[in-house]
Amino acid sequence: MQTLLNNALVTEYFRLDSVVAVLAVGESPGTLARSRHGCKQLAIADSIVLDPAALAAPEICAGARVLNPVADLVPSDRSSLAEALIGAGLETRLLDGELGRWLGTPHYGGSDLLRNGLHGFAIEIPHELEWEALHGWLNAGTQTNGDLMYRTKGAVRIAGVDGPVIINGVQHVYQPPQRLPEVEVERSRLLFITANLDRAAVEDSLRIDLPQFQRLSEARAARHTRAASDPSIPL
Known part of the structure; x- marks a missing residue:
């Protein structure tokens, strides 16, 4: 994914819509627990494709839900598989009035530890933010901890801007911000x-570092x- 998103020939014509992971029956709960890479792929996905055997195994579905409580679980033998996968992206969620679902609402509000060192958490901010300060904070976080920040999504209220600004990133790469005035x-x-x-580290950074970027x-x-x-x- 990083290779594609960093390729200018690709990003000139395409943008990130959604992330898809595939979970086969051979991926037992024990296998998942031992594989950080496998857990990562499931945790950041918007859709998880399961073969019929995996879909019929409650423990496998439950393991996927622990890692990702909001992704669509899609049978691999579904006749309209491509349509179902495309429908998990931001654009379709907006058309269906499901921005909150794309942002994981109401999940990710409690304990942020998922499994195997992975954390998933949402932070809500009641006041408007300055775009230049937030942009600087995100850039600094990417440069410092980009290898640790697997997926970042956001709908942010920006001072002087109608509607939220959408943030959509995978590790070091962010899509161009998208305004939603409607x-x-x-x-x-x-x-x-x-x-x-974890959540505490990011909340501390927002509390301490974001005001510094605001002053700059x-x-x-x-x-x-x-x-x-x-x-x-x-200048």
Whole structure:
């Protein structure tokens, strides 16, 4: 996935819609518990495709649900498989009025430990944010902990912008932010799937680091204002 999303020839014509994982009957609960890579793939997926034997095994479905409580479980022998997988993405969720489901509502509010060192948690922010400050915070987090931040989703209320701004990222790569002026949200919601990075660490970073990026943004804006009246002032 990272290879595709980092390829300019691909991203010029395509954007990330949804993440699909495949779970076969050979992937027993014990196998999943021992495989961080397998757990990661299930945890970040929007849809999980199961072969008929896996779908008929309650313990396998339950294991998938522990890792991902909101993904669609799709039978591999479904006649309209491609349609079902495409329908799990953001665009279809918006058409169906299911932005909250894409963001994992009402899940990810309790204990954030999923399995095998993976964490899944959502953080809600009641006040509007400044885009430049949030963008700086996300970039810093990606540079510092990109290998640990497997999936990031968000619908964020930005000051001066109608409707939320959608954030959709996989590790180091983020899709261009998408504005939804026709949608109303009461508060921002950020959903993280991470490795060895828990809710408390991210909440602390939001509390401590985000205001610093806000101050940098304000200082930069002030310099631009002064430079507009005095060209001798360096930016």
